[in-house]
Amino acid sequence: MxxxxxxxxxxxxxxxxxxxxxxxxxxxxxxxxxxxxxxxxxxxxxxxxxxxxxxxxxxxxxxxxxxxxxxxxxxxxxxxxxxxxxxxxxxxxxxxxxxxxxxxNDADAAGLAEARFGAGAGVSGVVMVLTFGTGIGSALIHDGVLVPNTELGHLWLKGDKHAETWASDRARERDDLNWKAWAKRASTYLQHLELLFSPDLFIIGGGISKKADKWREHIHLTRSEFVPAALQNEAGIVGAAMVAEQRAGGRRAEEAPSPVEGGAA
Known part of the structure; x- marks a missing residue:
């Protein structure tokens, strides 16, 4: 361990x-x-x-x-x-x-955790993890490999709608939207991402993942599948630990003596 x-x-x-x-x-x-x-x-x-x-x-x-x-x-x-x-x-x-x-990045951490231990485990192809909270974070993963810092919450929709300002969970609370009305906005955003990236799977995370029963039936996509995040609000913590371990492992490998230095033939 x-x-x-x-x-x-x-x-x-x-x-x-x-x-x-x-x-x-x-x-x-x-x-x-x-x-x-x-x-x-x-x-x-x-x-x-x-x-x-x-x-x-x-x-x-x-x-x-x-x-x-x-x-x-x-x-x-x-x-x-x-x-x-x-x-x-x-x-x-x-x-x-x-x-x-x-x-x-917080969404990248959540994406790595979901891809390895959560809803994306064993899923090949393109997986996109989106965290809906104060803003919208994004993680783009292909066959388990992260493309960092995508920041897709800052896309503009229909010319005048900033995605995270319009469709985040904070926007839902600010505009006093019910879950169906919020899901309509989220669907517009997800359909735009679907057009740009054609992901095999969307994983919907952030605080709203704990309330999937309230919005799941109201999300509508053309061809991509979507599921709530499995790790929910633990995903960022787990992903942060994963990258720290990876970096520490790399340092140990760099510091390890070569066979000649270690005396091995």
């Missing part, structure tokens, strides 16, 4: 748990701390460090971020403080926690 701490940064809460990366199971209950007002880097790093202390974790840590993450840097900040843009967040969290931290 390989145990990695996964931490998922959200708009309202930052939650974490140790993960068995061989099974994708959380080993304890999640611990959640409210996201600091404004989600500024200094406040968020303090919460991440608090979660590491809470679990007494000594090994690598995986952390999700709700924006573009490239080589450890956060390059966008649609729903958090603009101070994240261009920040070396890997270094920020590594210094704050004293642990090796690997950062990944």
């Amino acid at each position: 390989s145990v990695i701490l996964g931490i998922d940064i959200g708009g309202s809460g930052i939650k974490g748990a140790p993960v068995d990366t061989l099974s994708g199971k959380l080993l304890t209950e999640r611990h959640r701390i409210p996201t600091p007002e404004g989600a500024r880097p200094d406040g968020v790093k303090d919460v991440v460090a608090e979660l590491v202390r809470h679990f007494g974790h000594q090994g690598p840590v995986g952390v999700t971020f709700p924006g573009i993450v490239q080589h450890g840097r956060t390059l966008s900040a649609a729903n958090v403080d603009k101070g994240w843009i261009g920040l070396d967040a890997d270094a920020l969290f590594t210094e704050a926690t004293g642990r090796d931290v690997t950062l990944i």
